[in-house]
Amino acid sequence: MTPYDGPSAQDRPPLIDGFGRTVTYLRVSVTDRCDLRCVYCMAEHMSFLPKAEVLTLEELDRIASAFVGLGVRKLRITGGEPLVRKGVMGLFGALSRHLATGALDELTLTTNGTRLAEFAAPLAELGVRRVNVSLDTLKPELFRTLTRGGDLAKVLTGIGAAQAAGLKVKLNAVALKDDNAAELPELIRWAHARGCEVTLIETMPLGEIEADRTDQYLSLGALRRELESFWTLTDIPLSTGGPARYVEVAETGGRLGFITPLSHNFCEACNRVRLTCTGTLHTCLGQEDAADLRAVLRAGGSDQDLIEAIRLAVDGKPKGHDFRIERAARPAVARHMSTTGG
Ligand code: SAM
Ligand code: SF4
Numbered sequence: 001m002t003p004y005d006g007p008s009a010q011d012r013p014p015l016i017d018g019f020g021r022t023v024t025y026l027r028v029s030v031t032d033r034c035d036l037r038c039v040y041c042m043a044e045h046m047s048f049l050p051k052a053e054v055l056t057l058e059e060l061d062r063i064a065s066a067f068v069g070l071g072v073r074k075l076r077i078t079g080g081e082p083l084v085r086k087g088v089m090g091l092f093g094a095l096s097r098h099l100a101t102g103a104l105d106e107l108t109l110t111t112n113g114t115r116l117a118e119f120a121a122p123l124a125e126l127g128v129r130r131v132n133v134s135l136d137t138l139k140p141e142l143f144r145t146l147t148r149g150g151d152l153a154k155v156l157t158g159i160g161a162a163q164a165a166g167l168k169v170k171l172n173a174v175a176l177k178d179d180n181a182a183e184l185p186e187l188i189r190w191a192h193a194r195g196c197e198v199t200l201i202e203t204m205p206l207g208e209i210e211a212d213r214t215d216q217y218l219s220l221g222a223l224r225r226e227l228e229s230f231w232t233l234t235d236i237p238l239s240t241g242g243p244a245r246y247v248e249v250a251e252t253g254g255r256l257g258f259i260t261p262l263s264h265n266f267c268e269a270c271n272r273v274r275l276t277c278t279g280t281l282h283t284c285l286g287q288e289d290a291a292d293l294r295a296v297l298r299a300g301g302s303d304q305d306l307i308e309a310i311r312l313a314v315d316g317k318p319k320g321h322d323f324r325i326e327r328a329a330r331p332a333v334a335r336h337m338s339t340t341g342g
Contacts, residue, residue: 014071015310017283017317024074025272026067030060030088031080032277036112037148038136040174040203040216044148055279055294057087061094063275063293066306068098073105076132080277083115092126099127110134110172114150116158124165131162132199134172137180138187146179163194170197177218185227192254199244199257204286220258227256267320273313281310283317 015023033048055063064075075095082088098104106129113133123131135155137143143152162169171191175181184200191198200223203216227233232250244257267284274282279294291313296305 015067015314017314019317019319021268021270021317022071023271023273023283023314023317024072025076026064026072026074027076027078027272027274028060028064029079029275029277030057030077030082030091031085033084034079034081034112035084035114036081036150038112038134038174039146039148040176049278054277055297057091057094059279059294059297060091060275060277062297063279063306064095065098066303066310068103070307070310075104075107077107077109079110081112081114082109083111083119089119089122089126092123092128096127106130108132111158112147112150113155113158113162117154117161120158120162120165120167124167128167130168130170132170132172133159133162134174135159135187136173136176137183138190139183142179142183146176159194159196169194170199172199172201174201174203175218175220175223176203176216179216181218181223184223185230188227188249188254188256189252192249192252195254197255197257199259201259220260224258270317270320273317281313283313284320286320287318289313289316289318 017023031054034042037044037046068075075098077088077092079085085091092107095104095107099107107127108130109123109128110132111134113135116131116133120131133155136146138152140152143150143155159169171187173180173184173187175184180187188198200220202218202220224233227249231252233247233256234250236246236248236255238246244259246255246257248254249256270284274285275293276282279292279297281291281293283289283291291309293306293309293313296309301309
């Protein structure tokens with residue numbers, strides 16, 4: 001298959017949805033598989049997709065590159081765990097051509113960090129400058145429990161390797177009422193002391209899991225008030241077009257983000273869409289809308305067919321999500337975060 005290289009952004013109008021928002025950011029899930037089983041993300045016994053359903057690396061490159069041609073400036077590779085996908089460095093290598101041409105501002109990834117020790121240096125060589133690492137606790141036993149068997153030491157080694165390779169590391173932590181809430185100030189202090197930003201995330205009702213999400217959910221509004229009882233938090237007017245709101249913590253000298261999909265709506269400036277590893281385009285994390293781009297590719301569709309399918313999907317991007325965490329309520333969407341790509 002010939003890699004997709006055009007048309008260039010100058011030749012085409014940007015991707016603008018029905019509410020006037022321009023899509024400049026694509027998240028690409030390269031696998032639904034993972035070497036961990038975080039309690040808020042996956043069920044303990046997940047059934048994973050047959051290989052034939054998952055896009056090949058060439059198909060992933062073709063779709064992602066079509067988006068770059070339509071004005072997307074930032075690509076985030078995610079999953080599942082992106083670094084367990086065989087050959088994923090080949091995809092980074094292929095996509096890095098868009099950094100070289102200037103069509104893309106940033107190629108990055110979200111990872112659980114277990115394989116960063118191996119991949120940090122090659123990622124840096126391919127033009128990756130920042131990584132998001134998900135880390136909810138610094139306690140080895142709790143880490144093992146929350147990830148159902150993970151080894152914290154591997155992640156900490158991975159973070160060290162990423163920093164040694166010159167990558168900026170941001171930590172993502174899901175705030176969980178009974179599990180890590182009390183430890184979060186310590187986690188933030190630890191991260192800031194190492195030059196890492198932290199973003200706290202409220203658990204979102206995505207996919208069935210064993211636990212009741214009302215037991216896990218912690219409002220970040222309440223957590224922020226608690227942090228303000230001993231730290232000085234100053235809002236900073238930084239918007240990445242995403243859900244996070246940022247503050248500076250005077251006492252640690254670091255930056256802290258809050259992703260509050262449940263307590264605040266953040267959709268009016270949303271600039272992103274998500275591609276699953278099966279080629280389904282979701283234009284909203286919290287809605288069931290879906291466009292099957294794999295079908296276009298596998299029916300032998302031309303680049304023009306692909307562009308039209310992308311434009312049609314973006315045109316119908318929903319206004320926003322409607323997350324609620326209520327006891328015994330069904331998830332807002334049936335798919336897990338590991339399917340959509342966080
Ligand atoms: N495996 C990689 C990782 O953990 O960073 C990338 C994929 S993971 C699905 C991306 C992010 O989604 C992680 O930061 C994870 O904590 C978050 N996540 C997963 N399920 C979630 C949920 N139900 N609510 C909020 N965040 C969730
Ligand atoms: Fe795997 Fe990431 Fe989901 Fe944890 S959050 S189970 S590491 S995909």
